[in-house]
Amino acid sequence: MGAIWAEVKENRKLGEGIYRLTLHAPAIAPKARPGQFVMLRVAHGNDPLLARPFSIHGAAGEELLILYKVVGRGTRILSQVRTGKTLFLWGPLGRGFDLSGERPVLVAGGMGIAPMAFAARWLAAQGRPAAFCAGLPGLAGWEHLARGLEEELAGSLSLAWSSEDGSLGRRGLVTELLSDTLAAAGASSGGVLACGPMPMLRAVARVCAQRGVACQVSLEAPMACGLGACLGCAIPAAGGGYLRACQEGPVLAAAAVDWERV
């Protein structure tokens, strides 16, 4: 109940500006489901003020993993936190992926790999077949992460890469890789589950709509509370009005989103 102080077990630099944080969070880790997130405060004082939302990248026993990229002041401060320090956070929050369908296709773009890797490990642990299309700008900076994921998932689900510079897997966008994968795969109830930058998600949603494949996307929005209370995280809804990214989301059916107004 409520927020906790969690000890930093590791805050490891995986590549340029990419870090993986391991927290000892027994009150959160066991409850975490793929697609859910936590609200994490990177500083004790007022600078910066608000907590930052981060997808849960993994949960093993009492440990919680977060994979993050340095994009601004908060993540820069986070990247300097040392082992042994404690951080304040609450969660798990939001609605994660519906992983109940058969042979789902997971799609990750860039940092979207954070929750999708958790989903992939989750499926792998249950021995359930799935495809994983992961797109990166290139191998540079991501090598450690990519190799780690390959090892972890080897033999459990089919992992395919695309990169914009061709340094890893297929050259091009991950949506192209997805189209191929969908074309090759037979019909299944699992549908497509995606996380990544907004233009990519938009494209994924379009591809799925064209093929009549169900699609779930994990969306980002600025957040203050993470609890459904502040109404700051509005995502335009297909039927008009708004959905709360932290409550109805962050994972939403692509069909529930008004992509025109996003």
Next chain:
Amino acid sequence: MGAIWAEVKENRKLGEGIYRLTLHAPAIAPKARPGQFVMLRVAHGNDPLLARPFSIHGAAGEELLILYKVVGRGTRILSQVRTGKTLFLWGPLGRGFDLSGERPVLVAGGMGIAPMAFAARWLAAQGRPAAFCAGLPGLAGWEHLARGLEEELAGSLSLAWSSEDGSLGRRGLVTELLSDTLAAAGASSGGVLACGPMPMLRAVARVCAQRGVACQVSLEAPMACGLGACLGCAIPAAGGGYLRACQEGPVLAAAAVDWERV
């Protein structure tokens, strides 16, 4: 010219809540005179916002010493700064002690020891006789500092201690020690030079006034600029109006201060 980034060479805990910071500050250290101060920022962001004034505790070659006590958020943050980090500061600032007189009597109470130790070393280095009355609450927490000072000054000037709990030197207030010292000493042009908490300075000023001994006191006031520009550091002046602690001070003739309004 202007503020500088100085590397932290050491930030050593000397006692409970008492630290000594050594900075590599070649643009400041050689210019520093006893009684002057620096404005030091303890954090890069907005929390806390303003620079903190600290007396110069010593200057040797390119190194600048600051002796400080943890009293609030800023000094707490400062106490956690590690060797190798850089801090932003400007100085030396303000008017220091007039040390030109003969056989001055230095008086320090608590953290007032910071600038007075610098003055004592300054005189000792010139082989000039002086008396140093240093008062502490007790030896606890101050041991390292007291012993260090004794070693440094041994044979150069006469150092006497008082402590409220009697654990070091004479039991009682440093003003009593000062009265004895003044009674024992013959007339001299050096007068009394003092730094410490306001009630102590008030008492020292009174003792000196009674004996007709010239007295210089180093005063504290909240400061923003340290440069005489903001007018935030007003000290009520004997003739009416105000003096700027950062510009006309921090060392002021006790007679120039309106002690009623302070």
Next chain:
Amino acid sequence: MSKSVDMAVTVGADRPVRLKNPVIAASGTFGYGLEYADQLDLGAIGGFVTKGVSLKPRDGNPPPRICETAAGMLNAIGLANVGLEVFLGEKLPKLRKLDTAVVVNLYGEAVEEFAELARRLSEAGGVAALELNVSCPNVKAGGMAFGCAPGPVGEITAAVRAVTDLPVWVKLTPNVTDPVGIARAAAAAGADALCLINTLLGMAIDARRKRPRLANLYGGLSGPAIKPVALRMVHQVSRAVAIPVVGLGGIVTGEDAAEFLLAGASAVQVGTANFLDPAACLRVAAELEDFCADQGVTAVADLVGGLAA
């Protein structure tokens, strides 16, 4: 935790609202309370104020609706809310069961709407007090437009007063030249208490994209950044009116809360701090209790207006 400090306070004399402790969650930062049920014991906080309720449901403003600023945040939610019917039908029945003071914040675009909302909410029962939001900066009609002059504030207060026996709290905007004049108008029209401050009207710009950071252009500034303005207004207003003041704006710690009580507030609200710590209201109350114990204050109510002149 038995520090033998009496933490209970009562806001108002004629229509008293009794609180377990003086720390209330502020409107718009605590949803309908239920959102925080997993985060803290709702029965242990002084009370909470609901998100502003309007007659019709409101979608609110397009995103982005919030952004961070130095020691603060801007919001332009646009009073998104479920509307009175859903509030009465789905939220209030659950809120009634809570062992805490539930204050309903209401917002209308016309005097009659305020009165209608007040009437319906009074009939429904289970509401500890009504808080009239005549100070929201994020809506075109009503809100701050009403709250910036004594006339309309008095009018709305009187209209609500006429239809309800519930305690009427009026929430004032800081974006005015003379908060005291407006406070007096509300008091004269029958308000039981005044809540201040609402947010300061502000703006943020993304220089690289040459765009405002809020789709709504302007938004309301809240958080520690505004605490000095809030304390000043609480001090000004509490000295000028006979009815109690509920103080808010930037409270994060128990000592912050003590400052507002000393300035003249009879209770406090915690807003943005709920986003820094979902259990902020409980923590602030506990810290306030520690503060009192430490200072030898045996009843927190003794702090109220205790600033040395």
Next chain:
Amino acid sequence: MSKSVDMAVTVGADRPVRLKNPVIAASGTFGYGLEYADQLDLGAIGGFVTKGVSLKPRDGNPPPRICETAAGMLNAIGLANVGLEVFLGEKLPKLRKLDTAVVVNLYGEAVEEFAELARRLSEAGGVAALELNVSCPNVKAGGMAFGCAPGPVGEITAAVRAVTDLPVWVKLTPNVTDPVGIARAAAAAGADALCLINTLLGMAIDARRKRPRLANLYGGLSGPAIKPVALRMVHQVSRAVAIPVVGLGGIVTGEDAAEFLLAGASAVQVGTANFLDPAACLRVAAELEDFCADQGVTAVADLVGGLAA
């Protein structure tokens, strides 16, 4: 440092003030300029505004006069200054020699005092512009009392306009319901530019000692905390008047400065940031230049009012 960005700007058309770059040090935070001579090259900054000058010297308020707040500070200096005679006799002769725009901030307790100050300063020569402080929150008479309504602001501006050919800048207070109305009054009365914002009226309390942190009780809030309010007012006012606006309030970085220019300011002032870095004005100008270079902006003046709608 040759980034080939044209950093010069001109404030005002009829009585233009040409600046090397748009970054001016704000009144009260830069003394009489000379205090900063050892800290930066005064000839390299866009200009500076002196501490407010009054006819008679003023001692100012008793201490404590300043205190820190979240991302800001309060000050209640009370317009301590050397007075007009000493300013003319001892300060101005030195300031005349500087290769930068020297703006003199002036403060009177009556309309006639403003006019008298303006007349004497115009005769003296060496002044780039006059900045009328009708917005100081820290004095009993004049100051903000004048600045809170269009009438007095128009009157003072007209009286000064009548006695000087120097550019007249009017510095407005944010502590008002309708800054646009006051801005229009100043513009109509002949102001050449408007400077906003001055400080927000605020208060801080030492809860343990049950005492206000400022001897003056209230003070003016400045620093990053107020930037959102300042940006909003600059945006509001610059859209409503034809004369240029000089924007200030919480500027610490070049990107902050860019935000004010985009919001509609023709130049900016840096206040509290001078206390965080005595060379702040130079640094802000350099960062602004970098920002322009980075964004492909060849003349900083092109940023002015460039916010996308």
